Amino acid sequence: MNQENRSIFNEDYSKSYDLIYEKKNYNDECNRIIKFIKYKKSVSNILDLGCGTCSHSIILSKYGFNIDAIDRSGKMLEIAKKKIEKKKISNIKLIQADIENLDLKNAQYDVILLLFNVLGYLKKPYLFFSNLKKYLKKGSLVIFDFWHESAIIQNGPKKTKKNFEKAEVNLTKISQGKVNQKDKTIIINIQTYEKEKNAVITKNEEEHHIKYYNIESLTLNLINEGFKVLKFEDFENDGCLPSKENWSAYCVSKYLG
Numbered sequence: 001m002n003q004e005n006r007s008i009f010n011e012d013y014s015k016s017y018d019l020i021y022e023k024k025n026y027n028d029e030c031n032r033i034i035k036f037i038k039y040k041k042s043v044s045n046i047l048d049l050g051c052g053t054c055s056h057s058i059i060l061s062k063y064g065f066n067i068d069a070i071d072r073s074g075k076m077l078e079i080a081k082k083k084i085e086k087k088k089i090s091n092i093k094l095i096q097a098d099i100e101n102l103d104l105k106n107a108q109y110d111v112i113l114l115l116f117n118v119l120g121y122l123k124k125p126y127l128f129f130s131n132l133k134k135y136l137k138k139g140s141l142v143i144f145d146f147w148h149e150s151a152i153i154q155n156g157p158k159k160t161k162k163n164f165e166k167a168e169v170n171l172t173k174i175s176q177g178k179v180n181q182k183d184k185t186i187i188i189n190i191q192t193y194e195k196e197k198n199a200v201i202t203k204n205e206e207e208h209h210i211k212y213y214n215i216e217s218l219t220l221n222l223i224n225e226g227f228k229v230l231k232f233e234d235f236e237n238d239g240c241l242p243s244k245e246n247w248s249a250y251c252v253s254k255y256l257g
């Protein structure tokens with residue numbers, strides 16, 4: 001993990017995470033994942049890396065897969081655990097670990113997921129793919145979304161300010177990113193302010209260093225590591241190629257063994 005990223009997804013940001021992303025369409029995203037998963041005939045177990053509060057895994061668990069869900073942030077996992085217990089889900093196992101230093105003994109998975117830009121947070125993404133191979137069988141799928149370079153060059157980061165309200169919580173999130181082209185990274189300053197009766201009761205600030213990828217270089221690296229890229233797709237538009245309008249793209253790749 002990036003040194004700079006060590007202390008992110010801390011207690012305050014994790015507590016606000018599900019409210020901030022309440023409108024993110026995890027259901028549609030999971031329908032898309034299910035479509036991608038059909039590239040493999042039978043799937044029984046899934047590894048969700050950088051699972052966060054487990055919104056994807058919880059939806060996918062309904063399909064009966066056995067899911068191991070890993071995150072580095074204990075605070076994100078605490079929230080995931082509460083959600084899983086509340087829904088009485090028994091086929092998700094939570095593990096706290098750094099996914100760049102995985103030690104899962106003899107486990108092997110049909111599908112490995114890294115969703116919502118988890119790849120961007122890694123310090124050595126290509127070494128990561130190389131290490132991941134021991135957890136894959138011949139024909140296993142690795143599915144991830146990532147930010148792609150040509151969209152970022154076309155449309156740089158903008159400052160955003162958003163408000164979120166639920167019950168008595170009133171939260172403001174201000175994000176501002178800057179591009180570091182040399183390291184192909186966007187450094188995003190995220191400030192959250194939780195208010196009660198117009199007075200700020202908690203202020204939190206995190207700096208996220210998120211890598212973006214050139215699609216051609218990513219393809220070459222995946223091929224070098226023994227993967228076949230089955231498809232790149234635009235994150236917003238099902239069935240369409242990545243576009244310069246949207247930073248996010250999906251990659252579906254198959255391990256050739």
Ligand SMILES: C[S@@+](CC[C@H](N)C(=O)[O-])C[C@H]1O[C@@H](n2cnc3c(N)ncnc32)[C@H](O)[C@@H]1O
Nearest residue numbers: 001009050051052071072073098099115116121
């Ligand atoms: C943007 S969140 C995505 C969470 C979840 N996948 C979702 O879609 O809501 C990125 C997650 O990746 C986790 N993460 C980043 N780097 C990691 C690492 N090296 N090891 C384990 N988890 C990591 C963070 O703690 C965070 O929960």
